[in-house]
Amino acid sequence: MIHTYSITGMTCDGCRSKVEKALNAIDGVQAIVTLQPPVATITMEKHIPEVRLQEALTAVGKYTIEMNNGKITEQAATSEASAKSCCSMHSGDHKNETGIPKNAQGKFYCPMHCEGDKVYDNAGDCPVCGMDLVKAPELTLSKTLYTCPMHPEVISETPGSCPICGMDLVAMEPSESEDQKTYKDLVKKMKIAVLFTVPIFVIAMIEMAHNNPLLGLMDAAKWNWVQLILSLPVVFYACWIFFVRAWKSIITWNLNMFTLIGIGTGVAFLFSLVGMFFPDIFPSEFKTDHGTVLLYFEATTVILTLVLLGQLLEARAHSQTSSAIKELLKLAPTEATLVIDGGDKVISIHDIKEGDLLRVKPGDKIPVDGKITDGESSIDEAMITGEPIPVDKKKDDNVIAGTINGNKSFVMIAEKVGSETLLSQIVQMVSDASRSRAPIQKLADSIAKYFVPIVVIISIITFLVWAKFGPEPALVYGFINAIAVLIIACPCALGLATPMSVMVGVGKGAQSGVLIKNAEALEHMNKVNVLITDKTGTITEGKPSVEKIYAANNNEVDLLQAIASLNQYSEHPLAQAVVNYAKGKSISLIGVNDFEAVTGKGVTGTVTGKKVALGNKKLMEHVQAKISDDLENEISAEQKLGKTVSYIAVDGIGTGFVTITDAIKTSSKDAIKELMRQGVEVIMITGDNINTAKAVADELGLSSYKAGFLPEDKLNEIKRLQAEGKIVAMAGDGINDAPALAQANIGIAMGTGTDVAIESAKITLVKGDLQGIVKAKNLSHAVMRNIKQNLFFAFFYNVLGVPIAAGVLYPFFGILLSPMIAALAMSFSSVSVIVNALRLRSLKL
Known part of the structure; x- marks a missing residue:
């Protein structure tokens, strides 16, 4: 028998892991616990009273369990900030966000994991199996110190000249590692x-x-x-x-x-x-x-x-x-060129602060994550994404630490430094997964x-x-x-x-842009037989652009100003596309009152005293807007061409629509074809309308797709498939995908997506490409065969x-x-x- 229970008190993945372990310790119980939503799906050989389950959880923390009544608990909406604060504030039982104890860096552990995550300060042998303890790699680069070849007593944190003899200071050799x-x-x-x-x-x-x-x-x-x-x-x-x-x-x-x-x-x-x-x-x-x-x-x-x-x-x-971790660590440069007071100054990478302007010269490694503010170049991102073709970058494009600049110079602003960079997170995740x-x-x-x-x-x-x-x-x-x-x-x-x-396989995946959170995900990926994938940002580029604005009263400028002003408060890619389109038309944005984002439907607000609604058909039903047959026919014709169409209503009357296009990624079709060849059923689930979904599915050769799905609908569809005995993987990139990613047997986040989606997933694809799922599937198969x-x-x-x-x-x-x-x-x-x-x-x- 299978029952679903709501869990309260979980605020991070460390909590989830503790609850799942406590439940599985009960005889006759097989439990799968998810954080978003906070539920436990328990398979029992015979009925076990709820009080027995509660006793097990009380023994490990302040958690409560109760039979799920079919509703998602309020805790499912726990913000990412809340989850992170839990992980960062608790220093006892909890681990950091990737699961590995923060004190493990540079410490010693048993390669057979006899004592789980236990680490030791000094080298020696495991008290359980007797094998030599292995040193966990330092996940951050130590500062490079400089000394004079003539006067070794002179030590400086920055390059320069010796104050005694004037010779150029040279980098000190790193001390011999413990494993050496x-x-x-x-x-x-x-x-x-x-x-x-x-x-x-x-x-x-x-x-x-x-x-x-x-x-x-x-x-x-x-x-x-x-x-x-x-x-x-x-x-x-x-x-x-x-x-x-x-x-x-x-x-x-x-x-x-x-x-x-x-x-x-x-x-x-x-x-x-x-x-x-x-x-x-x-x-x-x-x-x-x-x-x-x-x-x-x-x-x-x-x-x-x-x-x-x-x-x-x-x-x-x-x-x-x-070696994979060591190679990743080598990607980060030790120095950067700071642009300050109109000149350049070489500084240690550890001294970079958020907001600093950095000059990246031809052939240099990019020191931190940031955005280009002046200039353009082509960037070799193969070491992060696994793709060998350099990527052209221009002003306002993002750049990643550890990637290599081409033959042009540019200035960038530092946005993520230290442990916040993508490279640092990759190293941390690989280290954690390799020890799971x-x-x-x-x-x-x-x-x-x-x-x-x-x-x-x-x-x-x-x-x-x-x-x-x-x-x-x-x-x-x-x-x-x-x-x-x-x-x-x-x-x-x-x-x-x-x-x-597992250790070698996880490292290999990281070098190919496939980040695996733990060994369990690596094993289960090999068993996946259903892939549920979102459309926008997963199958498509996720860079929508407005194709046209249609106004029933022929006043497109006023209508565009109203919906662009409304969308300036939304972070949805479609909303940003409308705002950019208006700016391109030199249309100024005005203030909005009573703004509201209706999850999975659209946005509403009051603009110049009029109630404006912009979104899908369900939003129109939500605000009880009247849509004429002529307008409905115009919209249907656009949707059948595979376009995404947002309805526009003013004061409860449908007055037009905006057509948005989002190109399908060139790799999506080949990736889906390969997955289907391997016996994986691919189902596209989107919040878009049926006509648009069908057009995209036909182009990709998909026989299974679901349209008009809200976030809870995706969640319920995954539960339904799992109840049928399917092993489900879910690929998504948005905040609204987080509950479904957590519920799926394997959640796969696009690295181009939001942090909360990546946090909810067990596999992250750095490039945000469905080909990465093929790589993850092949890697899982190879690792399991090797094991x-x-x-x-x-x-x-x-x-x-x-x-x-x-x-x-x-x-x-x-x-x-x-x-x-x-x-x-x-x-x-x-x-x-x-x-x-x-x-x-x-x-x-």
């Missing part, structure tokens, strides 16, 4: 491990020869002492960290890969020590022909060295998975929870079975195979399968490797797996998962 330090430390330990392990391995291998030449130099007992001495730097320095992690995992009972490695190699090393110092306590089957006990110093050191090699390769690969968890990860988590205890039990059983039924020396066979079982198992391959693919490959490999590896290590092939083929080979396989299993995820970087969207 970790990698170099592992390289150093690897060199030491190899240096001491190779001689041990050679000694052990030569001892297996029929005529051991080493016995001519010393007897076997002394060579055992050599192996012990050589193993000490490997065990107690280069690879000691593995035993520390194993011990932590046992005392905290967070069993992981290092538990198995520590037990396996630790038992082998301790066995060898006891064998050296107390050989008489061992039965003869553990001894060689020379009377010494079979020792395993070479197995211990080789296994540990191979595990260290795996950690080294993994650290190198981890640094590449976050996909639903498919729950499968791996469930298995990993029981993985290590099961492997330990299998290892014990292996020893007992070999000791009881194996050939002589049965105890030796049992001991070796038990260690091999411990060593070959790799729970980390399971844990890394999903997050690595499944990783999970299959991890499952297959362990399911196959553990039995082989236990010796199941020995009775049939005489095949046994050396612990050293098992260590090699284990070390490369995690690396192979990461390398497979890195293949997504070469994906062509």
Whole structure:
């Protein structure tokens, strides 16, 4: 059974996430919570009293829940400013607007997300899985400092000359990053491990020869002492960290890969020590022909060295998975040219203030978001939108931080600086999404929870079975195979399968202009089978222009002045088109009284004492205006040509109309065709009239469209489709699209649209183009395929490797797996998962 409940008390996405998590924690409940409108859609296996749901919410905050009576609660109208203030004022439970804790920048976290969003101040290993913590990238560029090459004590925040010797100051090199330090430390330990392990391995291998030449130099007992001495730097320095992690995992009972490695190699090393110092306590089957006990110093050191090699390769690969964020950060310049007092001054990008005039020279990177005030140029925006063709820009056009100027110079005004720029928001969103968890990860988590205890039990059983039924020396066979079982198992391959693919995939999307809010959206996008798309600004350019004004009384000038004056108070693109048209005709705007914007219908107000209404047919019905048959016929003829027509009524009488055209984006038709080829049903829903909608649908080859829909109608249509079991994506760009974007399984906002629409969506297309939806769909498919490959490999590896290590092939083929080979396989299993995820970087969207 499915019920819909209204939620009160939610004011940001952090609240929504907390409420959804609390509801899903109840047995038999599957809940989807949206912020706009604030509702919870709950699927129950059996009826659960409302009081039980309320108890769950009360435990996590001041939230209330009640059965939805079919109306949208007042909270759905919560302004964007309110939502933002909540997110910025609460410092405890809430995250920032993109979901990642603000204190995560530059901190350390577990790549397997064992503790969710928990971060650490210093490098180390995860207390749950034992893996090396990874440093979250700094999401803002640090200030560039300058110094004198002759006098390093001179440090300046701005370029210039040295006050001591007059030489030009040079930029200081950035300090070595933490991940580089970790990698170099592992390289150093690897060199030491190899240096001491190779001689041990050679000694052990030569001892297996029929005529051991080493016995001519010393007897076997002394060579055992050599192996012990050589193993000490490997065990107690280069690879000691593995035993520390194993011990932590046992005392905290967070069993992981290092538990198995520590037990396996630790038992082998301790066995060898006891064998050296107390050989008489061992039965003869553990001894060689020379009377010494079979020792395993070479197995211990080789296994540990191979595990260290795996950690080294993994650290190198981890640094590449976050390369997208690093590349995005490189887009921002460190300096800008400030126009002040008639001259130019080079300043740090951190010193730019809103309203500053900046000169952008040919080939320079644009420092912040703003608008051109003087000059024109062509801008390479490929690094933001993924489109390789430069875009021509002129006065009053917007420019984006990080994009590259062409061969002309211009002056711009800074409008968004620091974290407010689009580039900063993209970096923040990518960082947040790359650390989020996909639903498919729950499968791996469930298995990993029981993985290590099961492997330990299998290892014990292996020893007992070999000791009881194996050939002589049965105890030796049992001991070796038990260690091999411990060593070959790799729970980390399971844990890394999903997050690595998500991290690389999200970064790849950002480089192509597709911003994904979280891993859940990335996974669900692959399942979408219905796309609902708005018309204006989504399918069309969103740059409407007035084609003509029709006045029944032939007084077009007065009518244009009235509706333009009315529209000066509206932010709707159609309204702006009318105002611009009037200005182009040199018609002055006059004051308006009683202005009112009627959502989804139009605007009304009093102009020069007359009540003027401008909008669609529903507005005319709302104000009870009388429309003549002749005027209705004129309007119908325009609509059938695909034009958008707004009725004009003065004092309750229809007196004319304004025809507005909005060109269809050249890419819309190809994008819709491709989505339909992939099995996605595309439905255009618009507030425009049926004639205009049909004309646009016919041109695009759409069989499904809905006309005359208000915002609540879009919302209800999505709910209806979801009730039919459809996975719905909604693409829109306006404030009126926000509730529908929040309700859809996947909300897709056009980056050219409003902030509130982008805030409500789970995917944002920077370019505001339907081709971006095709890219998002292809990216989701590729990432999910990559995750499944990783999970299959991890499952297959362990399911196959553990039995082989236990010796199941020995009775049939005489095949046994050396612990050293098992260590090699284990070390490369995690690396192979990461390398497979890195293949997504070469994906062509």
